Amino acid sequence: MDTETIRRRLSAAWGEGKRGWRAAVAFLRPRRREGALAALITAALVAAGFGADRYVEARTVTLYRVLVDGEDVGAASSPDAVDAWIQSRLRQASARADGARAVVANALQFRAERVYRGRADDAGVLAALDERLAVKVEAVRLVVDGKTIGVVKNRAAAEAIVGRVAAKVAREPLVYDGKAKTVKIARLSAPAPKPEAETVVDAALKNDVEIVPALVDPEAVDDEAVVEARLMGEDGEAKVVIRPGDTLSGIAARYNMKLDDLLALNPGLTPETILQIGQEILVRRAKPEIVVQTETTKTVRVPVPYTTRTIEDASLYKGERRVQQPGKDGVKEITYRLTRENGDVVEETVVDERVITPPVEAVIVVGTKPRPSAPAGQFLWPTRGGYITSGYGWRGGKFHPAVDISGVVDRTIVAAAAGTVTFAGWDGGYGHLVKIRHAGGYETWYAHLARIDVSAGQPVDQGQPIGVMGATGHATGVHLHFEIHLNGQAQDPTRYVGRR
């Protein structure tokens, strides 16, 4: 029997509930005269000469013949007795089907009759009904791209499920508005989002969602949580390979799982397990039956790096430099529009870019005047200002072949004399180290540098910046460890450079 036939039958007899079939009974009442046994009996008694009318009337009762799908199943004493029984059946069916509206799918009729010495058989009628009554519920079928996901009690329940799953897969506050392919953004009473937060501006389903009315057996209505899990595609398992930085709780969060569930899925794991890179573990990875496409906008502030302009100045020596104007980064605001499918970005475009604060150009003055060549063994103080914090000689049972200089104005390190770089790189406890060979068998060493600005083989002028003071290697603080060697022997630097 298809749905349409059932509907037609229902509207004819029972579907509208008690009021509906009362009307049907009333409509059938005039048929009492047709085929009524009473008329025949009356005629017979009159012929026998009795005061027939009164005698027959006193012994004639009204019975109600019950017809199920046109077939007589017996006589009831009153429609109420049958009705009460049917209503209780409908309540049971509705309860079993999560509250869906239950209806009788048979055509039911009552035909009132006046019967001489008639006797009702209510128990017989109910037994026959118990056997023949078809109780169905009016539910809906949730269909996605032609595939039935499940049957739930009504349209509102189906829409709520689609909305919850859409929100879950898109990780956004979404609701389903009941139209295929449209998902709306829920209005949240949350505080206004932060300037850099992503805002959903549009959301839509990529699937065809149909919510189709269906008249089904009460047992065919699914549990809503089951339908939701099916739509979410929550029964799939997948292997993931551990990558650097992965943690069990991080993986659980990434796949929307509870840590306990992740551990249950992987019997060898405990919360204390140290994950190995390349190790495979099982996760429950949802393969949702729906794809939610969201459009979001995001505005971020990023720095605009400043540019540097260099001005040559013939009054300064080569290698000398002076900051005429310090540079300052600007700020710009970039607005992106992101298209996401189930949370993953599939497209990102810049829709607006505006400079909030322009950058300030740095202006640096560099000297071009050639340095007078210094006689061999004449060295400059290798830092900008500063003082010796540890001298040349024995200290704490160890020989210190250098002076340590700190307390400088800026951290620029300069070549103490013109020469050629012989080493520029890392050397154990020296950290970043530069060695420069000079005329007359001299060599100067500059250790613990934060940065080296020259390379081996490069000629350098006296006073030319070669790097930046630091604390690399075995250094307890930022300082320059400065050595002067003559023919391979460390010298006391204070014999060549004065305190400043």
Ligand SMILES: [Zn+2]
């Ligand atoms: Zn030192």
